[in-house]
Amino acid sequence: MVRYTRRRFLVKQTEYLIIGAGIVGCSAAYLLTKDGKKVTVVDKSYPCNEASGVNAGGMELLQQPPKSLPMHILAAELWDMFQNQDGIDCGYHRTGGLYCVLREEDLPMLDAQEKTFKKHNLPIERLNKEQVKEKIPYICDNVIAANFSPMSGYSNPLKAGVAILMKAKSMGCEFYDHQFIKKIEPSSDGEGYIAYADNEQFYAKKILITGGIRSPWLLDQMGVHIELEEKHNMITVTEKAPHFIDYTITTPTMTMKQTAEGSILIGGGREGYGNLNVNDTKKDVSINGLCFNVREAQNIIPSVKKLNILRSWSGFEGFTPERLPYIGQVEKYPGVYYAVTGFCGYCIGPGAAAHAIKCMNGEEYFNVKES
DSSP states (O other), rough: OOOTTTTOOOOOEEEEEEOOHHHHHHHHHHHHHHHTOOEEOOOOSSTTOOOTTTOOOEHHHHHHOOHHHHHHHHHHHHHHHHHOOOOOOOOOBBOOOHHHHEEEEHHHHHHHHHHHHTTTOOOOOOHHHHHHHHTTTOTTOOOOEEETTTEEEOOOTHHHHHHHHHHHHHHHHEEEEEOOOEEEOOOOOSSSEEEEOSSEEEEEEEEEEOOOOGGGHHHHGOOOOOOEEEEEEEEEEEEEEESOOOEEETTTEEEEEEEETTTTTSSSSOOOOTTTEEEEEEOOOOHHHHHHHHHHHHHGGGGGGGEEHHHEEEEEEEEEEEEEOOOEOOOOOEEEEEEEEOOOOOHHHHHHHHHHHHHEEEOOOOOOOTT
């Protein structure tokens, strides 16, 4: 049946409409399409054009909040499935990773990580200064201790989300870019919803909002308020070098890894600039912040200072107060759902997508209010 609205738009029909083509939206689209569902994805610009594409690609479980760790474990399993079972080139590598501390007062962080990992029967190895040096001979003497997790790794944010979406498209999923959904209303048949963009309208039985920091633009209209702290994460990329960093390296203020292609990715630390309410597309690099991040990296791996910086960029990301994902159904709009990651969204993204699907199926899922 062809549907028209009062303005005689030809309404595009689907079973599931996903609003937001970041890593959560792309992963949900793939998992649903793989399960035989009819799925349409829309985005206000391009796939993974924001936080999902402007991060360092780290899959570091050691720094995650304990309550979200089971979802991170699921995400790690899904990343591995995408890459090694389903043939999606995400640039995913499970290298193992170290969480390093340089100050005595930070040692309790390592103790807490050990306790949490052992609670979930996850492998973890505590390293003293000498053991760290033995594992990474090129590391500086400032590192006094570290935890090592063999589950840590990274993927390539410049291609992972797009590759996942393209795999979904090859299986029948539809994608429409430059579709800024401004409102969602119940359809006249009472069985679904219509999502309105400027020049397109989409009918769906179920809708999943995965717009990251922009999700409140729709959710606030429907009575769901999620507090998100605006962040402007910066990433710095060096020229390619012969491979010498075997593991991901994280400190309380910095992340660093060497890609399979040879470049060093430096993230964390100081932020860039931006104001989502003034201009939602403009993000700037902070030169002072960039210098801080690079100095931090050099303090851990001194030989990094020999490399030239090729580029640096910044992107918007939203952190929830608890640094936990918010997933659920809109109470006033049954059939409309949301999934907002809240912290390290790229890493946990596939796991959040899987839990959102559980929520849509009426199964048990991660509910931050009950965690």
